[in-house]
Amino acid sequence: MPASSPTDATAITVPDTPPIARVRVGKHRALKGETELGRTRRARRINRALAAGYPDAHCELDFTNTLELVVATVLSAQCTDVRVNQVTPALFARYRTAEDYATADEAELQEIIRPTGFYKAKAGHLIGMGRLLVTDYGGEVPSALEDLVRLPGVGRKTAHVVRGNAFGIPGLTVDTHFGRLVRRLKLTEEEDPVKVERVLAKLIEKKEWTMFSHRIIFHGRRVCHARKPACGACFLAPECPSFGLGPVEPDQAAELVTGDNREHLLCLAGLGQPGENEETTGVEKERNDA
Numbered sequence: 067m068p069a070s071s072p073t074d075a076t077a078i079t080v081p082d083t084p085p086i087a088r089v090r091v092g093k094h095r096a097l098k099g100e101t102e103l104g105r106t107r108r109a110r111r112i113n114r115a116l117a118a119g120y121p122d123a124h125c126e127l128d129f130t131n132t133l134e135l136v137v138a139t140v141l142s143a144q145c146t147d148v149r150v151n152q153v154t155p156a157l158f159a160r161y162r163t164a165e166d167y168a169t170a171d172e173a174e175l176q177e178i179i180r181p182t183g184f185y186k187a188k189a190g191h192l193i194g195m196g197r198l199l200v201t202d203y204g205g206e207v208p209s210a211l212e213d214l215v216r217l218p219g220v221g222r223k224t225a226h227v228v229r230g231n232a233f234g235i236p237g238l239t240v241d242t243h244f245g246r247l248v249r250r251l252k253l254t255e256e257e258d259p260v261k262v263e264r265v266l267a268k269l270i271e272k273k274e275w276t277m278f279s280h281r282i283i284f285h286g287r288r289v290c291h292a293r294k295p296a297c298g299a300c301f302l303a304p305e306c307p308s309f310g311l312g313p314v315e316p317d318q319a320a321e322l323v324t325g326d327n328r329e330h331l332l333c334l335a336g337l338g339q340p341g342e343n344e345e346t347t348g349v350e351k352e353r354n355d356a
């Protein structure tokens with residue numbers, strides 16, 4: 067579905083960031099201290115650059131309605147979205163309503179979701195969730211945070227995914243990618259997800275919360291990997307005090323960049339030219355015109 071729409075990347079410009087070739091390890095000005103205003107401005111520049119990098123950022127779980135999104139998100143705990151998407155077509159064909167989950171045969175449900183791991187606990191969550199939706203919410207998924215977190219297997223992160231992507235209510239989804247990236251970008255030092263959410267809520271405009279979350283997660287999956295971030299091929303390098311955490315040599319770093327829009331990401335980092343079929347974004351246009 068998603069309810070939130072991506073920002074129009076052609077309208078995006080990245081202000082006065084130096085070319086990646088001039089970025090130096092350990093020299094970012096934020097490392098010497100940064101005012102609250104400076105950090106807010108940097109966070110918003112990062113969001114604009116991410117919007118240009120990932121104009122189609124979205125929830126990577128497949129779903130066609132709110133119940134399917136909640137179920138897919140519960141299954142995504144400790145599991146990749148790709149694996150969840152392999153399982154959900156059969157699951158959603160068999161269980162279409164909250165009532166179906168409430169009355170599910172536990173062994174049968176476990177068997178279908180087994181590939182997502184922790185299948186016994188997850189099956190219990192889905193059955194419990196179905197029952198609560200039927201008894202307390204007329205079989206419909208509620209939109210209020212306090213109602214969503216009552217559902218078994220649904221924490222604050224899942225609730226924000228559902229609110230942002232099914233109801234269009236802005237929310238910051240602090241998962242492992244999100245936490246790792248905002249700490250590397252020195253937007254916060256907090257480890258606790260609720261505290262991270264609170265800090266970022268002050269830095270990023272509310273209407274951007276959902277899309278910012280998607281963009282950050284996209285970047286974490288494609289460029290700023292947990293073990294070996296592709297720093298030398300990262301278009302956020304001029305804004306990142308952690309530049310140098312991964313390889314800085316461009317060719318070596320470029321090898322680490324993944325995803326369908328890899329060429330586009332490398333272009334933004336100043337490595338390569340826009341492809342023939344690729345629309346020039348505001349960022350590239352600025353650089354091409356310079």
Ligand code: SF4
Nearest residue numbers: 290295296297300306
């Ligand atoms: S890849 Fe490197 S430069 Fe880019 S955001 Fe991650 S740590 Fe910073």
